[in-house]
Amino acid sequence: MREVAIIGIGQTKVEENWEKSLREIAGDAALAALMDSGLAKTDAVYVGNMMSGSANHQQHLGAYIADWIGMRYAEAVHFEAACSSGAAAFRAAVMAVASGELESVLAVGVEKMTDSPGSEITAELATAADADWEAGQGLSFVALNALIMRRYMHEYGWKKEDFAPFAVNAHSNAMHNPFARFHEPTTVEEYMKASMVADPINLMDASAIGDGAAACVVIPLENIQKVAHRPVIIVAASTAATDTIAIDHRKEPLWLKAANKSGKEAYSQAGITPAEIDFFELHDAFSIMAVLSLEANGFAEKGKGPRLAHDGEILLNGKIPIATRGGLKARGHPVGATGMYQIVEAVQQLRGEAGGSQVINATYGMTQNIGGSGSNIITHIFQRK
C-alpha cells in the first residue's frame, strides 16, 4: 500500500445560502481545493452527501459535480453513510490512491439543507435511524439523542449545566473560523436559558444544520515532490466500523462500541497512543455525542466525559482540544459535508493555518465522523511530516 498525502483543501462558509445551488456550493469548495493543491484536475471525484435525492431532487452527484467543475470524463461516484458521508468519501479516496489504481482523487462533501421546509429535513435526517424500529415509531433524530443524554445523566449523575462547556468551547473557537456558521461566543448562563428542543437537549446542545461544502485533494506520498507547495500532511490512519442502526439493539446504549473499535484500529495503524493526539475533531452533533466520543476513544473513562470539559482539557491549550474550528455545534453541520470539514480543519491545524484557534505545535490530529446514533464510525489520524 502506498502512503497517501493531502495536498489541497477548500471549503465554503456554512450558512443559509439561498443564492447558490447545490452544485455551485460543491464547486466552490472543490475548485478551492484544486487551486490549493496546484493540480488542474484529478483522476476521480468522490462526493459525500446524505440527502440530495430528497432535499434537492438530485441524485447522481458524482457525475453532476465532476461535470460542473470541468472534470467531465473523470471517474465520479457518491458515498452515503448518513452524517458520516463526508469521511466515507475521503476514506474511499485514500484507498483508491493507496491501491495504485488512481493517482489523485478530489473528495468533496456537500449538503444543501435550507431550501426545504424544516419538517422535511427532520424527516430526512431520521432516515439515518432505523425506518422500522425508530423513525417509524415517530422518533426524530434529536429525540433519539435526547433519550441517550437523559439516560447518561441518570446513569452517571451529571446535571444539565455540566454539558455547557462543550457549547462554550465550540463557540469560542468558531469566532476565529471565517467558514463557521456562528461567530458569537456563548456562556454557561446562555446555555442554561436556551430553548428546549427535545428535553434534555436544548438549542445549545444541538448542532445547526446548514448549506456547505468542503473538499480535499489526495495523492500518493511518493509523488509529493512534483506538486506540493505546502507542509506535507500524511494520512496516518483510516478506519471504519459500524454498530446496530437501532440503538435499542445495543447491549450498552451509552458506549459507542464502533467508535472504540475504529479508534483503537486507528491508533494501531498510526502506531501511537491517544496521549499523542494533539487535537480531536469529534462529532459533536449533540453535546452528549461529544461526551461519548471522548470516552470511546480513550480520552476519558466511561461516565467521566463531562469532567474533561469541566477541567478545561478540551480547550485549545488543554490535554485534548476538540472542535478547534467550532465543531458541528458552531461551525455548523451540513450533514454530508461535515466529515470533510473535520478533515479540512485538521489539515489547517497541522499546517499552522488555524489563526486565532491554532493548536500550538500540533503533529497528530484525529477526526472522527459519526453516522446515525453511533452506527457508522470513520476515523482518520493525520500527521504533519
Place this chain on the structure above:
Amino acid sequence: MREVAIIGIGQTKVEENWEKSLREIAGDAALAALMDSGLAKTDAVYVGNMMSGSANHQQHLGAYIADWIGMRYAEAVHFEAACSSGAAAFRAAVMAVASGELESVLAVGVEKMTDSPGSEITAELATAADADWEAGQGLSFVALNALIMRRYMHEYGWKKEDFAPFAVNAHSNAMHNPFARFHEPTTVEEYMKASMVADPINLMDASAIGDGAAACVVIPLENIQKVAHRPVIIVAASTAATDTIAIDHRKEPLWLKAANKSGKEAYSQAGITPAEIDFFELHDAFSIMAVLSLEANGFAEKGKGPRLAHDGEILLNGKIPIATRGGLKARGHPVGATGMYQIVEAVQQLRGEAGGSQVINATYGMTQNIGGSGSNIITHIFQRK
C-alpha cells in the same frame, strides 16, 4: 496492487416483492453470496442503491444491512451513481482489496421500488438526470431516452422494427434464468404491438423496474487457496468514467463518450481486444442504450448497432452475446442492484453455471453499468483462470 478474485455470488429473483422489506431482500442475496464463498463474514459491506432514502425512507444502508446480516462492527458504506450504483460498490470493493487495506469485501446491490406509487418512482428515477436542465423541465428518464432513440432513427435511417431483436434475445435468454422477472418469450410481432411509453420507446424497448438484490464476495487472489471451492474468477479490469449529466451539453448526443473511454481503458487493463470478449452484459435499460453501448465499446461502428442484432450476432452463439441472462429488459432493472446482477451473471457464465443460456467456453466476460443517460460508466472485465 494485488489481483482480486470473486469467490461468492448470490441474488434474489427480480419481482414485485411485497412480502419482504428492503433489508430482507438485500440480506437474502448477501447471505447467499457468503454461503457460496465459504466465508462467514467479510471485513466490509459495500452497498449499491439509488433511491432508498426517498422510496423506502431509509438511508444509511451500509450499517443497516451489515447489522441485519450479522456483520455488526464491520465497515459499511453505501454508494450511489444512479443506475450504476451496483457496479460503483463493486469497483470500490475491488480497490479496497487491491490496496491491501481490506482482506475481503461483500458488495451488495439492492433496490426496492414497488412499494411506492409509479409516479413517485418516475420522479425518483429522474433524479439521475439534471434537476435544473432536464427533470426540472418536465423530462422523465424514459422521455430523455425517447429523444435519443428518435434522433438515432432519424440520423442513421433505422426503423422501429430494427430494434425488436434486442427484446427477443433478452426474453429468450431470461427463460433459462430463475432469477429473471420475465420467463415468457417474445416475438417481433409482439414487439411491434406493445403499448407506447414515450414515442418511439414502447413497453418492449424499456426494462422493467422491480425489487431485487445481488451480491458478490471479493478477496485477494493470493488468498484464494484458503477458501475457494469454485472455478476462480479474476477481476481483469475495473474502470469508470463520467460524461455531462445533461444530454444537451454533449457535442454528440448519440455517442457514449464515457463508455468508449471506460471500455478502452478496460481492454487495455485486461490486455485484450473487443474480439476476445466472449459475452457482454450491457446496460439495456432501453433498447437504444444497448445499441449505443455496442457501438461505444467497439463491437459495432457508429450507427450500425442494430445491424449486429439483425445478423444474430448478439445471440448466445453469435459474435458478441449480450443480455445472456435476460439483461435489464427481461431479468429486470432494480436500479441500484442492476450493476451487481450483471457481475453475478458474468460469474455464472465464466463458471459454466448459466444452464440453458450458457455461452460455451467463455474465458472473458465484460459488464458495463450505466448511470443516467450515459453520464456514469463503470466497466469490468472478468476472466476465468
